[in-house]
Amino acid sequence: MNKTKPPISLTPAAHQRTLDGGLVAIQDLVRSCMQCGTCTASCPNAFAMDLAPRQVWRLLLYGLTQEVLQSRTFWLCSACYTCTLRCPRGLPLTAAMAALKRLAAAEGDAVNRKKALFYQEFMRNVEQNGRIQEMGFMCSYFLAMHNPMLPLEYTPLGLKLLGKGKLHLGGGAQRGRLGPLFAKVRSMEERP
Amino acid sequence: MKYAYYPGCSLGTSAEEYDVSTREVLRRLDVELADIPDWTCCGASAAEPVSRLLTLALPARNLALAEREAAGLDMLVPCSACYLNHLRVGRECAADRALPGRINEALGAEGLHYAGKVRVRHLLDVLAADIGPEALAAHASRRLEGLTVAPYYGCQVLRPYALFDDAEHPRSMTPLISALGAQVLDWSMGGRCCGASLMATRRDVALASVAAILEAAAGADVIVTVCPMCQMNLEAYQSQAHHADTISVLYLPQLLGLAFGLSDDQVLLGKNLAVTDALKGKLHACPTAGPERQTTPTGG
Numbered sequence: 200m201n202k203t204k205p206p207i208s209l210t211p212a213a214h215q216r217t218l219d220g221g222l223v224a225i226q227d228l229v230r231s232c233m234q235c236g237t238c239t240a241s242c243p244n245a246f247a248m249d250l251a252p253r254q255v256w257r258l259l260l261y262g263l264t265q266e267v268l269q270s271r272t273f274w275l276c277s278a279c280y281t282c283t284l285r286c287p288r289g290l291p292l293t294a295a296m297a298a299l300k301r302l303a304a305a306e307g308d309a310v311n312r313k314k315a316l317f318y319q320e321f322m323r324n325v326e327q328n329g330r331i332q333e334m335g336f337m338c339s340y341f342l343a344m345h346n347p348m349l350p351l352e353y354t355p356l357g358l359k360l361l362g363k364g365k366l367h368l369g370g371g372a373q374r375g376r377l378g379p380l381f382a383k384v385r386s387m388e389e390r391p
Numbered sequence: 392m393k394y395a396y397y398p399g400c401s402l403g404t405s406a407e408e409y410d411v412s413t414r415e416v417l418r419r420l421d422v423e424l425a426d427i428p429d430w431t432c433c434g435a436s437a438a439e440p441v442s443r444l445l446t447l448a449l450p451a452r453n454l455a456l457a458e459r460e461a462a463g464l465d466m467l468v469p470c471s472a473c474y475l476n477h478l479r480v481g482r483e484c485a486a487d488r489a490l491p492g493r494i495n496e497a498l499g500a501e502g503l504h505y506a507g508k509v510r511v512r513h514l515l516d517v518l519a520a521d522i523g524p525e526a527l528a529a530h531a532s533r534r535l536e537g538l539t540v541a542p543y544y545g546c547q548v549l550r551p552y553a554l555f556d557d558a559e560h561p562r563s564m565t566p567l568i569s570a571l572g573a574q575v576l577d578w579s580m581g582g583r584c585c586g587a588s589l590m591a592t593r594r595d596v597a598l599a600s601v602a603a604i605l606e607a608a609a610g611a612d613v614i615v616t617v618c619p620m621c622q623m624n625l626e627a628y629q630s631q632a633h634h635a636d637t638i639s640v641l642y643l644p645q646l647l648g649l650a651f652g653l654s655d656d657q658v659l660l661g662k663n664l665a666v667t668d669a670l671k672g673k674l675h676a677c678p679t680a681g682p683e684r685q686t687t688p689t690g691g
């Protein structure tokens with residue numbers, strides 16, 4: 200596999216800063232939660248979560264970060280924004296779920312780091328190609344996951360797309376275009 | 392009418408039929424599109440779990456290009472995720488005064504500057520508000536009578552920013568579909584999440600959502616979508632969601648194009664993964680009402 204720069208959230212300095220500032224920043228997003236549970240009742244994926252969204256906010260405010268990071272709840276957020284829309288306190292709950300994904304990628308255990316790979320490999324493909332190359336992204340994702348069964352899950356879809364002429368290797372005119380922007384963002388995020 | 396056009400990555404690859412049908416339909420409605428040169432990925436739903444700054448800087452790059460290369464035009468975006476990513480830059484900059492400076496520091500790496508001058512519009516917003524049902528009816532040469540359509544809105548076109556429709560009870564597609572002579576399915580799943588990228592990371596969970604949506608649409612001949620992610624999840628996984636009878640799933644502009652008298656090939660119907668022969672039969676049996684072209688399209 201093409202070894203390039205590490206994904207943005209795993210650079211050592213950014214990692215350290217996430218440890219220091221991450222929790223407080225997320226707590227600030229949900230500080231005025233009144234535990235009404237509208238978020239949980241509105242979430243289409245709540246049935247598969249080990250902690251209800253409402254419980255996540257409470258645990259965060261208690262500072263019980265490890266309990267939250269051991270749950271799989273935030274990885275099940277599909278960013279539908281229904282909770283954000285309905286929260287009677289107007290809290291940006293979808294953004295809080297995304298912030299937890301970033302925190303878990305930086306601070307979480309091996310399971311969390313592996314779940315973050317999907318997003319990191321996606322962004323690495325974007326960094327290299329300017330526009331996402333779906334085929335190349337899925338291939339590098341399969342490699343990063345070290346799971347030989349995973350590609351099989353995608354075989355039916357892959358064959359369908361192949362039959363429709365939808366599997367492209369991409370044009371590549373924007374290849375490298377985003378390199379300077381990614382590098383700049385990386386340096387800004389490493390800044391103390 | 393003229394717009395700066397941001398197709399987004401999917402429309403160049405796996406959602407080519409959305410791009411082609413959008414361009415074909417808008418051309419017939421006398422809408423001009425100015426492609427934004429050298430646009431890049433908006434970060435989709437993958438940037439935010441990786442980097443907060445990148446989440447805003449990536450779409451801001453495209454907005455800066457649009458400001459420079461297509462000044463004064465609204466940016467038309469057919470993909471709901473791309474739409475939200477570009478829309479949120481302005482919204483979040485308005486709420487955080489330090490943000491524009493940070494974004495522009497990042498864009499400085501390429502000598503670009505974001506001033507927040509571009510209004511971001513979803514294709515559905517443009518169709519519903521700028522073009523309107525009367526203009527659609529005037530361009531239709533085929534009445535879609537006997538066809539029941541389930542309008543599927545998905546999430547990010549109306550949440551968290553419901554700028555042109557009701558986020559809880561979306562209905563902006565109803566007059567557009569009615570204008571073509573079709574029936575609109577009365578259902579409550581139009582704004583229900585399709586599972587989005589959970590289809591890749593937690594397929595079992597996403598399939599439950601897809602199954603619920605397909606089941607609710609059982610009374611319709613076709614589901615129409617306005618987002619390539621929704622389209623893919625609803626059309627590609629029907630058998631895995633244990634949905635026995637295939638239900639057709641089309642992009643809204645494909646349906647509009649067919650009503651305008653475009654051929655299956657002109658709207659790339661062959662690229663869709665779920666189109667039944669029953670739907671094709673019904674479409675081709677639709678009466679060709681002579682186009683009552685108005686000399687002055689409304690809403691211009």
